Amino acid sequence: xxxxxxxxxxxxxxxxxxxxxxxxxxxxxxxxAQTELVNLYDSDYTGCISCFACKKKGxxxxxxxxxxxxxxxxxxLKTADAIVFGSPIYFMNxxxxxxxFLERFLxxxxxxxFEIPTVFPKKIPSAVIYTMGxxxxxxxxxxxxxxxxxxxxxxxxxLGNQPELLYSCDTYQFTDYSKYESSMFSxxxxxxxxxxxxxxxxxxAFDIGARLAKNA
Numbered sequence: 400x401x402x403x404x405x406x407x408x409x410x411x412x413x414x415x416x417x418x419x420x421x422x423x424x425x426x427x428x429x430x431x432a433q434t435e436l437v438n439l440y441d442s443d444y445t446g447c448i449s450c451f452a453c454k455k456k457g458x459x460x461x462x463x464x465x466x467x468x469x470x471x472x473x474x475x476l477k478t479a480d481a482i483v484f485g486s487p488i489y490f491m492n493x494x495x496x497x498x499x500f501l502e503r504f505l506x507x508x509x510x511x512x513f514e515i516p517t518v519f520p521k522k523i524p525s526a527v528i529y530t531m532g533x534x535x536x537x538x539x540x541x542x543x544x545x546x547x548x549x550x551x552x553x554x555x556x557x558l559g560n561q562p563e564l565l566y567s568c569d570t571y572q573f574t575d576y577s578k579y580e581s582s583m584f585s586x587x588x589x590x591x592x593x594x595x596x597x598x599x600x601x602x603x604a605f606d607i608g609a610r611l612a613k614n615a
Contacts, residue, residue: 401430402434402479403423403424403433403435403481403615404434404436404475405421405482406482406483408484408494408496409485409486415567415571415597416486416487417436417438419565419604420485421436422608423605424436426605426606426610427481427611427612428612432480432615439496442468442469442472443467444469444503446502446503447506450465453507454510461477463504463506469500473507477519477520480615481524481526482526483525483608483611484497484554485528486530488531488532488533491541493529493547493550498550509553509556517557517558519559523558525560525563526562526607527562527565528567529547529564529566529567530570532570535566544566551564567597567600569589570589571589571592571593572584
């Protein structure tokens with residue numbers, strides 16, 4: 400049975416990012432895949448410490464030497480048939496939890512060699528799901544897509560295939576907007592977008608999961 404693992408880089412459970420990741424897993428399950436959701440913020444871990452153990456001649460390629468809560472997950476991902484990465488955009492980037500995870504996961508699987516672009520054990524499909532409070536126009540104007548291309552390219556290099564992408568914009572951020580300083584947003588407009596567009600994004604996530612399971 401194919402195994403699809405989703406990595407949630409959001410500290411907020413049951414909100415936009417996790418909802419879309421679960422929809423992707425539902426899509427994968429619809430094709431008979433075994434699925435698992437991992438919440439990074441449940442774990443205690445660091446980013447890469449630049450020890451270069453994963454690059455050492457005679458060492459164990461593809462294995463991060465740091466021992467913490469992330470270690471079992473990094474090994475488990477080697478058994479996955481597809482991976483879905485999900486993160487909200489905080490301060491124009493993926494969350495610090497996701498970038499720390501990607502440092503450990505991607506750097507340990509890529510050695511300093513043009514001839515060997517990756518030591519990940521197999522080529523697998525993947526996807527990256529982004530959620531953000533800014534609308535699509537602001538996303539395009541900000542250039543944030545370009546800033547994320549490095550991570551997407553590194554994922555493609557490590558896993559052997561470029562990831563599918565889903566941008567879920569203008570997301571609903573609070574249960575009660577009156578409690579927060581948020582005058583730059585229109586709560587009624589946010590609610591309308593949530594009611595009309597977010598279900599469409601959920602459908603896109605479901606379809607991505609189904610495709611990943613088919614192509615795995």
